Every structure is written in C-alpha cells, then in structure tokens.
Amino acid sequence: MLTGRHILLIVGGGIAAYKSLDLIRRLRERGVTVTPVLTRAGAEFVTPLSVSSLAGRKVYTDLWDLTDEAEMGHIQLSRVADLIVVAPATADLMSKMAMGRADDLAATLLLATDTPVLIAPAMNVRMWEHAATRRNLATLTADGIGVVGPNEGGMACGEYGPGRMAEPLEIVAAIEARLGSGPLTGRHVLVTSGPTHEPIDPVRYIANRSSGAQGAAIASAARAAGARVSFVTGPATVPPPTGVDVIRVETAAEMLRAVEAALPADAAVFAAAVADWHVEGAGDTKMKKRPGEVPQIRLAENPDILRRIAGLDAGRPPLVVGFAAETENVEENAAAKRLRKGCDWILANDVSADTGIMGGSENAVTLIAQDGVERWPRAGKDAVARRLVDRIAAHLATTA
Known part of the structure; x- marks a missing residue:
C-alpha cells in the first residue's frame, strides 16, 4: 500500500x-x-x-x-x-x-x-x-x-x-x-481477542494463557487495509491497536453481548480464547482457605460465541473465521471444529508448550476452508495478520 x-x-x-x-x-x-x-x-x-x-x-x-x-x-x-x-x-x-x-x-x-x-x-x-x-x-x-x-x-x-x-x-x-484507501475500505470487520476471565470469587478467576497479540495484530492489519474495525477484547496483556473501536469485556457472556451489539459486519474473526466454562454461583466475597477443606467448584458451559454467530439466520457476517488452538492432531481437530461450529474458515495452530506460540511473538497456522487447506509458514504474528487480512479482502472482493 x-x-x-x-x-x-x-x-x-x-x-x-x-x-x-x-x-x-x-x-x-x-x-x-x-x-x-x-x-x-x-x-x-x-x-x-x-x-x-x-x-x-x-x-x-x-x-x-x-x-x-x-x-x-x-x-x-x-x-x-x-x-x-x-x-x-x-x-x-x-x-x-x-x-x-x-x-x-x-x-x-x-x-x-x-x-x-x-x-x-x-x-x-x-x-x-x-x-x-x-x-x-x-x-x-x-x-x-x-x-x-x-x-x-x-x-x-x-x-x-x-x-x-x-x-x-x-x-x-x-x-x-x-494515505488513502485500502482493499477493505468501506468494510466493517469484527475481531475478538484475548482471554476471558470467569470469576470464582472477587479475586480469583478461570482463564488461559492467551496474550491477545494475534487478535490485536489482525485488528491492526484490517484497519491498515481501510476497514472500520470493532475490536472486542478480553483482559489481554498486549495493548489494543489504535484507530479501532475498542470494546473491553471480562467474561464470555459479556463478549457475546458485545459481539451481537457490533453486528452487522462484513467479516468476523474470532481470535479470542474464550473460556469454555464459568463457575456456577461465583461468590460475592473471597473464598477463605480452611485447613483440610478443599472447596467444590461447579462449572457450567459458557455460550459458544463462534457457533452462535456462524449459525445466525439473519445478520450473519458473509465471512466468519474461527481459530482452533490444538495440542494434538491439529488439522483433524480443527477441520472437525469448523464443521461443528459452522464457520467458513478456521485457522488451526499448534499451541503445545514446546512451540512457544501461546503468548509468543510468532505463529504457524493452517487455514482450513470448505474448498481446501493452506499451510502457512511460521512467521511473526503481524505477518500472519497481514496475510489473513489480504485473504479476507480477496474473498470479499470476489463474493460482493
């Protein structure tokens, strides 16, 4: 550009x-x-x-x-x-x-x-x-x-x-x-990013190791390509990019509401690592540690944001992209997840501890779509983001 x-x-x-x-x-x-x-x-x-x-x-x-x-x-x-x-x-x-x-x-x-x-x-x-x-x-x-x-x-x-x-x-x-228009000028792109924090009590929560770096990079690349970007982020460790509409959330339920409020969109990229469960009856006061007693925590399923949006009859984004962070049988599990969620594309990545990808500066993804599989070489998360945004722009241009 x-x-x-x-x-x-x-x-x-x-x-x-x-x-x-x-x-x-x-x-x-x-x-x-x-x-x-x-x-x-x-x-x-x-x-x-x-x-x-x-x-x-x-x-x-x-x-x-x-x-x-x-x-x-x-x-x-x-x-x-x-x-x-x-x-x-x-x-x-x-x-x-x-x-x-x-x-x-x-x-x-x-x-x-x-x-x-x-x-x-x-x-x-x-x-x-x-x-x-x-x-x-x-x-x-x-x-x-x-x-x-x-x-x-x-x-x-x-x-x-x-x-x-x-x-x-x-x-x-x-x-x-x-300096001017890019391939996504006039488009609205929705990006989710970061982890969610599901409270156990006012000081403890369930979370994961996501830094939010990849989601932030995708939002930044979409903005650079000319898109209006709605960036729904959990409590990430990296700052949000500038020039985008930042919506901060904590829990999966809050993220779903924010995503629904941001629609309609031309493309939605669900890069957030949303917690699968929340604690039923999370306490309003700090849970006290007592010798010999182990607290019993009951988990309940969180809303499936990707599946919910991909399954919309009205207001579904023309392109819905998910992520699959896997530690084994990466492509097989990701392909099954794409079908189960109903999204158009899914980006699979191996987040095993020895890869250094979760929370790191690089990523290695495989894009899985109905019409085939693309294996991208390991690169910085900014480069991965730019490649994804280029792919999104090309897809929207051919389906408009």
Missing part, C-alpha cells in the same frame, strides 16, 4: 526517538522514501548519522543552512512529501504547532505546508494530562492533524500511565490509513 510514497519524518527530542529509527526501517521495507528532519533536541537522543544511514538520505537539521536552502529550501521540503509524520511529537513540538510558531526548521516546515500531518505524541504522563497539552491537542485535531497514540505503560522516568509513543508498526498502520 505504501510503495512509492514519500514521508517527511520529523524526529523530536525525547527518549522515544530511538523508536523512530525502527519506524524508518519499517517504512523503507514497504518501499517508502523517508526524508528525515532532526530537531536540535532530537539529536541529543539519536545521531544524524544513524538516522541518515537507515533512511538512505540526507538528514535536515538547520533552518539557516545556506546549502540546504539553495538545494531544496524549507518551503519546498515541506511540500514534496505525501505525509508529514512527527514521531516523537513532544509536548514542546505540539505547543509550537498549536501556536503556529516557526522558530526552528521543524516548526517552520509544519507551518509552511499544506501536506497532511500525523503526530505520534510521547511525553511524561503528567505532561500528557496537563491542561495545556489537552488544549493543544484539541487545537491540532480541530486543524485536521492526525494522532496515533500515545500508549499506556511504564516510562523511562519511572512513572506509569499514558504517554508512551505508539509502536512503529502502529504508526505504519496509521500512515497507511491516512
């Missing part, structure tokens, strides 16, 4: 500047020309040499460089790109943009352009939550500037909260969405 595109990347001064090096690499992998601009503060965190080496192009740093002005000029530099990306967008840069200041090269480029702009904020949580930053953000979004992130998590300063710059692949997805 990005081959042949030109990005002007402004790298601000913050510890997150190191992520911009990976962002450059990810963009160039996709055939993007990246022209980097490094602020004076940014050069305190990454060097012009490292940025230039990865971009394969000259780094612009100084508004008053006579050679640069003669060769390109800051006005022209700001207008030859398809998109200007500011990553990290510090509180200072956001303030300059909101006020229309032009006291350095980066600020001048941003003021002198009519090219679309996307920012990836990164700063201390207190700075992000400060009223001045909130006002600046409101001004920038009202001016039509796109925003990706920030994410929540631990920071270099030791505090925790929103303010971490979005990950490079999240920014790439936002760039893809910003």
